[in-house]
Amino acid sequence: MFSDRYEITERIGIGGMAEVYKAQDQALRRVVAVKVMLPQYAADKEFTERFRLEAAAAAQLSSPYIVNIYDWGQDSGTYYIVMEYVRGIDLKSAIQQRGAINQRKVAEIGSQVCQALSVAHGQDIVHRDIKPQNIMVQPDGNVKVMDFGIARAKNSVKARTSNVLGTAHYISPEQAQGKELTGTSDIYSLGCVLYEAATGHLPFDGEEAVNVALKQVQEPPVPPSQVNPNIDADLEGIILKAMEKNPFNRFQTAQEMKRALDDYLRGRAVNLGAGAATTTIMGNNAQTQVMGANDYGYNNFAGGTEVMTPIEGTSKTAVRDFRVDDSAQKKNRSRRIAVGITTAVLLAVIAAIAAWALFFNQDDGLAKVPELSDLTQAQAEAAIEKAGFELGDVEEVYDADTVAGHVCGQDPEAGTEAEKGTKINITLSLGVEKGQIPNLKGLSADEAQDAIEKAGFVAKFGGNENSDDVEQDKVCRQDPEPGTEADAGTTITYWISSGVESVSVPDVRGYPERDAIATLEGAGFVVESQAGDYSEAYDEGTVMSQSPNGGKLEKGETVTIYISQGVDPSTLSKDVPDVSGMSESAAISALNNYGFQNVSSEYRNSTEVPEGNVIGQNVYSATADSQIVIYVSIGPAASTPDDGGNNGNNGNNGDNGGNNGGNGDNGGNSETPNTDDQNTNPNENLSTDPNL
Template structure:
């Protein structure tokens, strides 16, 4: 594979990874001069339609997802039977490798990773796309510390129809309980998987493990995880609470959206109370769980529990212990006083927490107005934020058709709101109008072309269909915007479908014999039919004309009709009977019928001299006008005349006789002589 060039553009340079159904290579984009990653389907799956469909689906799903925390998909296609996807080349390593090398990761870094993955999932979920395979192997950590989510290989729209078995795809260590059971998935399934990723990142260990995928999947459904702080006591209770909420067995008990989970993580990173629902913060939940119940008096005044009462609680290990007991209470006054002081401190702490919750963030810092920096350049915004007494938090980039590149689209918190001095202001900065690489539509059906264009943020239009000798009927033969060119989002791309081949040129067979013409047309791939007609100019058996004419386009197995000459048309008439007529009468009859006449003379004892003895051809024969009828004229019984002309005069005589009917008498033996 090394050195191979896909689509005359992507030159493979190095293999950088391999998965269950594909290999990933680093490659050089020879058109744009940049490094890319090319994901190539393994050859054993290329012939399997279900795998190729899933491979195409990965490209179509990921290509429409635009986020700084999602690996961009640039292109995809097929080259000599090999399916490939061209993606953004991300420098760094995957999160799984980092965990394997370092063990537990700094908890603030874990929260930052979780926040960025939540932002990526928010984009996907906003398009009704569920990732289905969130795991640390699919989260790339870049040198700058930011992450990118990749491999939407089994992602699909939640309302698409597909076999039920597809819902259990994924890695067993990270799948949700409903995914392990083959149930319908929602966005909260990705949230569960992300919870496991954060659990593993913060503790260095998986919450559920086993000898095989089935046993791990069963634990996902049935077992509760060990709280992260039991594995790593340094984990902040707020972060632990976020992770455990994300990993709730019941999807309804998890964060409702990735955006909600991201807000909780950002609150933790900013030092704000983390709201987990039910009106309590994670800090309140943590403290209140270790404080004895407070009984109100009739007037509503809170009363401390009796020091001598038998109040029970539960230790971290799950064993019951007493806060204070008559049987075990020390009789030492100093210890009683210490217990009372501890109880009072607990109540004061509780009151302080309640005041914190009711009073907002409890920050004693001055509350000042946040400057509105939307529409400003990043440098201007930073300057304004710092001048107002705030700090610049995260800066994200996002495409925008309305805000000029380099200027602030939005901010969090919003301008004009009141925040503590020194708080962080997060910014989203415009990358300008998104430039989209136009996909190659050649050879695709109309539906495939439409979906591909829409997946890339482009619009479509169908042009007039046209003939093509190279592209099959009903497939795209060309497009008006060249594939690979960069255009703005929502650009209209016109595609043209093929009508199939217009056909081959019909050879010229006019002037050939019928046999030769048939052979020529058959060799060109056509059938032949023929008609016949008379022709005064074309010899019999020769082609007079053809339909279609030579040079016309005709599809293979089409039919060509040829017209073959029958020669000149016959106008023959019946020869009249002139036997027994006088020579003059016979000549007149035949001349009137259009025939020429020749004569000869001979003696006859049965036919009177001067009358016709016989004719050739005989009467009733069919003869063309202008042809000759030959007559034999009787000279009587005494002499034989010979020779003739069309005048019917002259005669011949035998030796010693006289030539009756002759003109100018002759003597001797001059038979067949004409006078």
């Protein structure tokens, strides 16, 4: 794990100064490629600076044909670059597996690489290491140029050092000599790549890299058509112009080379400009060595004739020096005349030999198998019969490089000799393979990547998003939809669930119950409503409390609300009905019905209210839990009978007692007769109390 973010999963390549790994970006949840500097170079400041410059240079470039650079850093002394993970195969591996590639495909690859170089050169960046290993062919057939590991801005100091960087089989002559480079150096390297792709062979090879580099400087390439006779003359002309030894005779810009390739692909006339200068080969005694910029170089140009002379002050055999003088021109003119005569004689001999062979072998029954690539079945059959052969088996395979219904393979191969009448088997293209988009919902990111790749498609991580029905870290959405049919190599984008969205819980206290439910459900919650308590703060029928109150919840969770019953009626005063005159039971029942449950009775004498009926009550306004007392009549009080006048007075009710009655302090009813001599007349001492 680098920087607590990039988790290494497997190694996918190794180069001269770094290894490349497949990794998972934990922050953005996508597959990336991580280029890690080899440990032996980590302490080398020049290499670490080159590593940093690679990231800086490539990060400036934006093109569909250039691998994107995402990040750069170092962790515990290990330097790394994070870049786009490109699925597919590098062009070198493709050539090794298939040999020569279909020439139209070669031109398409060249056009796309030119587009990438045009972007880089437009920012004064020279790649310096264009080779098939650095060109990735994706499943959809498009390419991406990668590895700007030795890229340098043209005006940088390091661009003018004498260090020779790059791969010997593809470096330009000026790069082999350590000269200052321009975009035409990349064009030369691309010419070497296209040469190899079109022929299946390197333009220059040798046992050691230094020998190959010297050939880049000294020797012209063998024309591609002599290696692969099926190459079109226009494509061959483009390749050879790109590989001119003199930078000024090449395409001057990548865009110019792209136009030539596009013209070839569209069947238009290819304009290669003025004739290229002839490359002069150094003598056989040239030293085998890659030269630095301070050793020698192109001194000047004159007359277009190249004469190899040592540069003054050096002991090494010089590469090309374009200085000429009159005597050199005369010698070269004589040499060209002699070469022309010799060539004419050789051509005449070759023609005679060919005519002789044709005459004496015309009936040997052998014929060359025709080139059938890109022909329809009918066209191929006509060509086979015209050449004296018969159509054999016809098979069909998916081939993204060939239009459906056209020939993408044949047996025997084109250009081989076979007896006339031999059956020629052909393979027709079904075009781009179709496949059904897999259902990724509920899969992890790794599972989704594997499912997409196994189905023949290209995976792309779209990002994270909330989902109500898919758990976190699983695929919740994809494009295109599952079950649809698409071409192999189609990009399928998938999104990973961040789980259910968490939202703030609205505060609905004080809302009427219906409004509170609508508000909470609108926010995505399930609502449970329960009866609350009495409340003086919240009106009856409104929300008095909720759980939870505030904070965040995932959508779909439950919020409980409690509905106020209003003010507690037991705390409110209200009128107490007048139950006077009612029977005791009727009065108690009436008061209970009015909400007064705490009713008690007191009994009193009354001459006006019949016994058992209510005389009155203690209150006429009270709270529901107040005690209500009703006074119930027990009828008039009973009187005391006369016993011979001795009693004098049987006073009752002390307030109105007679003068001589037995009257206590309170004038109450005395049961003891008063024997005072002065109060012996009972008629004079009767109490005036009306109840007596």
